[in-house]
Amino acid sequence: MKKFTQVYINGQFITPHGTEVFDLINPTNNQKTGEVVLGDEIDTRAAIAAAKAAFPAFAQTTKAERIAYLEALGEAVSKREEALVQVMVEEYGSSLAFCKMSVGFTINSFRSTINTLKDFDFEKPVGHSKLRLEPVGVVGIITPWNASNGFICHKLATAIAAGCTTVIKPSELSAGQTQLIMECFHEAGIPAGVINIVNGLGGVVGAEITRHPDVAKISFTGSTAVGKMIAKSAVDTMKRVTLELGGKSPNIILDDADFATVIPQAVFGAYMNNGQACIAPTRLLVPADRLQEVNNIAAAAAAQVKVGNPMDESTNVGPMVNQKQYQRVQDYIRLGQSEGATLLAGGEGKPEGLEAGNFVKATIFTNVRNDMRIAQEEIFGPVLSIIPYHSEEEAIAIANDTTYGLAAYISSADQQRAERVASRIAAGRICINKFTHDPAAPFGGFKQSGIGREYGVYGLEAYLEPKAILG
Numbered sequence: 001m002k003k004f005t006q007v008y009i010n011g012q013f014i015t016p017h018g019t020e021v022f023d024l025i026n027p028t029n030n031q032k033t034g035e036v037v038l039g040d041e042i043d044t045r046a047a048i049a050a051a052k053a054a055f056p057a058f059a060q061t062t063k064a065e066r067i068a069y070l071e072a073l074g075e076a077v078s079k080r081e082e083a084l085v086q087v088m089v090e091e092y093g094s095s096l097a098f099c100k101m102s103v104g105f106t107i108n109s110f111r112s113t114i115n116t117l118k119d120f121d122f123e124k125p126v127g128h129s130k131l132r133l134e135p136v137g138v139v140g141i142i143t144p145w146n147a148s149n150g151f152i153c154h155k156l157a158t159a160i161a162a163g164c165t166t167v168i169k170p171s172e173l174s175a176g177q178t179q180l181i182m183e184c185f186h187e188a189g190i191p192a193g194v195i196n197i198v199n200g201l202g203g204v205v206g207a208e209i210t211r212h213p214d215v216a217k218i219s220f221t222g223s224t225a226v227g228k229m230i231a232k233s234a235v236d237t238m239k240r241v242t243l244e245l246g247g248k249s250p251n252i253i254l255d256d257a258d259f260a261t262v263i264p265q266a267v268f269g270a271y272m273n274n275g276q277a278c279i280a281p282t283r284l285l286v287p288a289d290r291l292q293e294v295n296n297i298a299a300a301a302a303a304q305v306k307v308g309n310p311m312d313e314s315t316n317v318g319p320m321v322n323q324k325q326y327q328r329v330q331d332y333i334r335l336g337q338s339e340g341a342t343l344l345a346g347g348e349g350k351p352e353g354l355e356a357g358n359f360v361k362a363t364i365f366t367n368v369r370n371d372m373r374i375a376q377e378e379i380f381g382p383v384l385s386i387i388p389y390h391s392e393e394e395a396i397a398i399a400n401d402t403t404y405g406l407a408a409y410i411s412s413a414d415q416q417r418a419e420r421v422a423s424r425i426a427a428g429r430i431c432i433n434k435f436t437h438d439p440a441a442p443f444g445g446f447k448q449s450g451i452g453r454e455y456g457v458y459g460l461e462a463y464l465e466p467k468a469i470l471g
């Protein structure tokens, strides 16, 4: 049984004032694997005070010093790569293959931030004046469970590049990853107070960070519902906010695409990270006159999806993070049937032999109408909706008919045609013909998928205040 009993404040591992204990459950078998002691408001205030005290000196560090800190952090995290992958799989059940890729991105976030920082000018002319870009202050970093170490590392890397100090509140479901990350950060030898980490509940530690007057900015990744609460509370102290929220991303298959390639890719893509991915392409838009062909290919692809033990190299889809998430996905599968969508693959219940964990069958609905709730709401599980369209115009209209706007995907044999369609889609990131990532390109959502951008120059600028010096 693992016990996580410390928080990290002012360069030290300390026993928190908070005493509430939260059980850690392995989603593959629902066995208890450990406990974490949660911090409270008093711990949070101590962390904020440490970050505030460290800020004046850290804000004055040079670019070269910040690059050296980022290098040390990247090195410390990369030494624990294997352990991070293992704990990530155990803690929330994503497949080994996905976790390896995700931890690779985590480590690379320090290198890509260094690349951005190297070419970034903190002082430049504007008009006949001088512009200085100054670190915003203490940053509160609040992250979800679905790629915990990655979110923490890229947000922290950006804060360090900007010269900001931080208070980090990871998801309470990610205590094992948090412990490892804390040890890495400590080993990297960053000045005391620059990084503070408090385990705790959102409504306690997260809420205190959000309302505290000494926190200048919140960088949040999580659900749209919580993002709205944070934005409302943050405005009282006029905090800057970067909100990375939910999505219901369209995947438009144009009629000239190679269906035999792109439809299986679309099915496997929708199930990335067990379907628990904000950017998952969960609405598959296909030409209505080829629906039968699409259904045949998609059903065959779903039959190839291996749901099972996430530690197994060949597994595509592991269990949902907890029983609550499993129930939520089941509710949506029932809802899809009652709304009149046609169940093409999967369905309610657990796959045979996997009854002990939170496993969901790889599920596809077809003949889905975009106004159905399964097409409008974020399910966060391996459930794909196939939606037929009658013209390119209608495909664009359906793609945009959502409150979200995080990502979109387009497949076509004609790059220019795909880019023309991309120019009309309201989403922050659009992938053409493949699922890919670019850490230099901005990431973030239109509409209710968020506010602001992360990564690259746009991400760094979000941690800086422009100051114009005239005369």
Ligand code: NAD
Residues within 6 Å of the ligand: 142, 143, 144, 145, 146, 169, 170, 171, 172, 200, 201, 202, 203, 205, 206, 207, 210, 221, 222, 223, 224, 226, 227, 229, 230, 243, 244, 245, 246, 247, 277, 278, 378, 380, 406, 445, 449, 450
């Ligand atoms: P969540 O919103 O429930 O929780 C996210 C974090 O916020 C957790 O640390 C939680 O403890 C904290 N929190 C909860 N209530 C709070 C409050 N009142 N004040 C401050 N903090 C609070 O999300 P989750 O279930 O952990 O993650 C899944 C969600 O995250 C999905 O909606 C998904 O789309 C979204 N997400 C978005 C992105 C993106 O980059 N846009 C990436 C990954 C996940």
